[in-house]
Amino acid sequence: RIAYVNGSYVPHDEAYVHIEDRGYQFSDGVYEVAAIKNGKLIDGARHLDRLWRSMEELQIAAPMARAPMEVVLKEVVRQNRILEGIVYIQVTRGVARRDHAFPSFTRPALVMTAKRLSYDAVYKKAQSGIKVTSVPDIRWDRCDIKSISLLPNVLAKQTAREAGSVEAVMFDKDGMITEGSSTNVWMVTKDGTLVTRSTKDNILPGITRQCVMELAEENQMKVEERAFSLLEVADAAEIFITSTTSCAMPVIQFDDTVIGDGKPGPVALRLINAYMDFMNS
Numbered sequence: 001r002i003a004y005v006n007g008s009y010v011p012h013d014e015a016y017v018h019i020e021d022r023g024y025q026f027s028d029g030v031y032e033v034a035a036i037k038n039g040k041l042i043d044g045a046r047h048l049d050r051l052w053r054s055m056e057e058l059q060i061a062a063p064m065a066r067a068p069m070e071v072v073l074k075e076v077v078r079q080n081r082i083l084e085g086i087v088y089i090q091v092t093r094g095v096a097r098r099d100h101a102f103p104s105f106t107r108p109a110l111v112m113t114a115k116r117l118s119y120d121a122v123y124k125k126a127q128s129g130i131k132v133t134s135v136p137d138i139r140w141d142r143c144d145i146k147s148i149s150l151l152p153n154v155l156a157k158q159t160a161r162e163a164g165s166v167e168a169v170m171f172d173k174d175g176m177i178t179e180g181s182s183t184n185v186w187m188v189t190k191d192g193t194l195v196t197r198s199t200k201d202n203i204l205p206g207i208t209r210q211c212v213m214e215l216a217e218e219n220q221m222k223v224e225e226r227a228f229s230l231l232e233v234a235d236a237a238e239i240f241i242t243s244t245t246s247c248a249m250p251v252i253q254f255d256d257t258v259i260g261d262g263k264p265g266p267v268a269l270r271l272i273n274a275y276m277d278f279m280n281s
């Protein structure tokens with residue numbers, strides 16, 4: 001495997017950043033994960049838009065212009081010979097003597113890696129569905145930024161893992177679901193309406209969320225962007241989660257509650273089919 005690190009393509013095992021990189025010391029950085037299918041980047045423009053927005057919100061200078069970054073991205077995919085997988089992009093504020101405030105002179109650091117992931121395997125998993133575990137959302141109020149500061153998400157996912165679940169679904173102080181530790185969460189009500197929390201409400205604006213919303217509308221499904229509670233989940237016809245790596249993944253068990261008849265529902269399955277078609281188109 002080959003990694004891109006600050007201007008060089010290096011063997012993955014020999015790819016290092018400096019110990020005084022602010023990403024390492026302060027989690028002072030942002031990232032993106034984008035899918036590769038048939039050797040091509042999926043929704044690349046939206047991922048780069050979001051990366052630029054994350055950098056701007058944190059006043060991290062872009063390590064390079066957008067066009068050369070697209071070239072590097074393609075090169076990382078090519079050098080790793082990946083037809084199906086993901087690319088990871090990370091930008092940190094750079095290397096400087098440790099001081100919380102921004103350093104006056106530093107160059108942002110850019111790292112990119114890629115790895116294989118089978119979307120056929122994801123699709124297969126969707127046919128049986130997954131279990132999720134709810135945990136309180138203990139994050140800050142800038143969850144719209146895709147920051148590498150992920151400790152609450154790490155703890156949430158670990159709690160889920162220990163409960164035998166695939167994903168942690170977080171809820172706020174009012175018992176309203178925010179999002180998953182690395183996914184957006186959707187509910188299908190008994191009357192067939194799709195519900196997902198608004199991106200104005202302190203969650204990450206998922207690229208897959210946006211894409212699935214467009215696919216739902218193309219398929220004449222009704223979508224409502226609003227918060228929904230843990231109590232509503234118990235009464236939902238379907239629950240599913242979306243993300244770059246899980247596509248649209250049906251949830252068949254939410255804590256101790258079996259969702260619907262305990263099998264992936266028709267809406268989620270239609271959407272993952274539509275999403276797979278989109279990826280291949």
Ligand code: PLP
Nearest residue numbers: 182183184204206207208243244
């Ligand atoms: N929410 C959080 C907290 C995430 O970390 C992610 C992805 O990593 C998502 C949602 C899904 O976003 P996307 O669909 O862009 O992968």
